[in-house]
Amino acid sequence: MSCGIIGLLSRRNIARNIYFGLLALQHRGQESAGISILKNGKIHTKKGVGLVSDLFSKHQIENGELGIGHVRYSTTGTSSERDAQPFQVDSPLGGIAISHNGNVVNLIELRRELSRDFPFESGCDAEVLLKLLAREVSEEGDLIEGIKNIYDLVDGSFSDVLLTGNEGLVAFRDALGFRPLVWGSGPTFSSESVVHDVLGREFYGDVNPGEVILFRDDTIERERIKRKKSKFCMFEYVYFSRPDSIINGKLVYSVRLKLGEELARIEEHEGDIVVPVPDSSRTAAEGYSNYTGIPVVEGLIKNRYVGRTFIMPTQEEREIYTQLKLNPVRSLVRNRRVILIDDSIVRGTTSRRIVSLLRKAGAKEIHLRISCPPIVSPCFYGIDMANKRELIAANHSIDEIEKILGVDSLIYQSIDGLVRAIGFNKEELCLGCLTGRYPTPLANELVKVEKSGRLWE
Numbered sequence: 001m002s003c004g005i006i007g008l009l010s011r012r013n014i015a016r017n018i019y020f021g022l023l024a025l026q027h028r029g030q031e032s033a034g035i036s037i038l039k040n041g042k043i044h045t046k047k048g049v050g051l052v053s054d055l056f057s058k059h060q061i062e063n064g065e066l067g068i069g070h071v072r073y074s075t076t077g078t079s080s081e082r083d084a085q086p087f088q089v090d091s092p093l094g095g096i097a098i099s100h101n102g103n104v105v106n107l108i109e110l111r112r113e114l115s116r117d118f119p120f121e122s123g124c125d126a127e128v129l130l131k132l133l134a135r136e137v138s139e140e141g142d143l144i145e146g147i148k149n150i151y152d153l154v155d156g157s158f159s160d161v162l163l164t165g166n167e168g169l170v171a172f173r174d175a176l177g178f179r180p181l182v183w184g185s186g187p188t189f190s191s192e193s194v195v196h197d198v199l200g201r202e203f204y205g206d207v208n209p210g211e212v213i214l215f216r217d218d219t220i221e222r223e224r225i226k227r228k229k230s231k232f233c234m235f236e237y238v239y240f241s242r243p244d245s246i247i248n249g250k251l252v253y254s255v256r257l258k259l260g261e262e263l264a265r266i267e268e269h270e271g272d273i274v275v276p277v278p279d280s281s282r283t284a285a286e287g288y289s290n291y292t293g294i295p296v297v298e299g300l301i302k303n304r305y306v307g308r309t310f311i312m313p314t315q316e317e318r319e320i321y322t323q324l325k326l327n328p329v330r331s332l333v334r335n336r337r338v339i340l341i342d343d344s345i346v347r348g349t350t351s352r353r354i355v356s357l358l359r360k361a362g363a364k365e366i367h368l369r370i371s372c373p374p375i376v377s378p379c380f381y382g383i384d385m386a387n388k389r390e391l392i393a394a395n396h397s398i399d400e401i402e403k404i405l406g407v408d409s410l411i412y413q414s415i416d417g418l419v420r421a422i423g424f425n426k427e428e429l430c431l432g433c434l435t436g437r438y439p440t441p442l443a444n445e446l447v448k449v450e451k452s453g454r455l456w457e
């Protein structure tokens with residue numbers, strides 16, 4: 001799952017600081033949330049289904065000095081309370097709690113193997129990872145040695161924090177660095193640097209791919225367990241992370257601005273106004289406008305109290321929420337040639353609905369421009385892209401998609417334009433959902449099974 005995680009030391013008000021940090025990460029998951037606090041060697045956890053503000057205004061949370069937190073949207077398991085994180089387990093080295101962001105691709109095999117010794121209470125890959133860790137820690141008799149084994153046993157992505165009863169706080173990131181993980185003074189570990197801004201903590205940078213950082217006895221120990229060429233997820237820049245976050249050393253805002261410029265470079269298009277789909281496409285629209293000189297107009301107004309449709313777990317919920325969420329400003333779009341900028345098209349449901357709203361509001365022409373290249377294959381590393389049969393670009397040509405969505409024209413970002421905008425070499429990025437070629441072996445096997453239709457039967 002692509003979630004938001006946090007772990008920190010705070011001599012005062014730890015629970016309140018984790019709460020504020022989770023609020024800053026709420027965009028990364030709205031299904032459930034949880035906080036674990038270490039007090040007198042024991043881990044106390046409160047978690048449940050719902051938004052951070054709803055959950056923790058009701059719960060009384062223990063106070064201590066070290067804690068971790070989590071916000072979740074699911075790619076494995078369900079959106080029920082039993083799948084909420086952090087998860088907790090006992091080990092010979094004391095209790096361990098985990099906040100996990102990523103996706104264990106070899107989940108089924110690991111779960112089968114572990115279930116001989118461990119009962120499972122959820123369908124979530126975080127629980128599998130935690131129990132695997134408990135087993136490895138028991139066998140090694142050492143936390144870091146146990147974590148090292150995880151790097152050889154897990155196929156997939158993990159950018160995680162652990163809270164342990166007698167060791168302290170640990171952050172670790174898979175060797176390819178799919179999901180972001182940053183850290184700063186305190187120490188503070190989190191999915192995105194905005195947490196450090198909110199808590200007034202100094203931002204140091206990334207937990208490197210393949211690195212473990214352990215905080216115990218008031219000291220920091222860093223160890224690079226594995227060194228490989230990174231495979232940062234391009235979609236964190238396109239859509240998932242906040243524009244004011246710095247991940248892998250790049251400000252997301254700057255990347256999105258360049259995505260808009262790259263998109264504008266593809267064509268010479270006549271339009272009257274550039275309209276972003278709020279909020280995640282605003283910056284790309286600004287970039288498009290900077291390049292073309294066509295003004296940005298806020299022709300769609302977002303209801304801020306409705307969540308992101310992308311992370312609603314069922315199709316029915318997604319449709320209702322799309323309808324609630326955007327309202328066109330008639331006087332701005334009527335009789336205008338609208339260049340509509342969106343960050344991505346997954347199933348096409350949301351785009352079709354938005355186009356229909358703009359048509360009803362009187363737009364003369366609608367030219368849809370997408371700052372991400374076509375998504376043609378699923379994600380196995382924690383972004384809920386849907387399966388191949390649901391992905392519109394995997395099953396239709398551009399002409400067909402134009403008709404399905406009801407637009408006058410459609411242009412996607414090129415892969416080279418995306419790579420230039422992000423600013424890493426192509427080899428340093430995961431582009432699996434754009435190319436169908438994945439950086440880890442099992443995902444390449446799974447996608448073949450999926451193409452045959454057997455994965456989803």
Ligand code: SF4
Nearest residue numbers: 233234379430432433
């Ligand atoms: S497959 Fe796509 S969404 Fe998944 S990690 Fe790779 S780039 Fe990101």
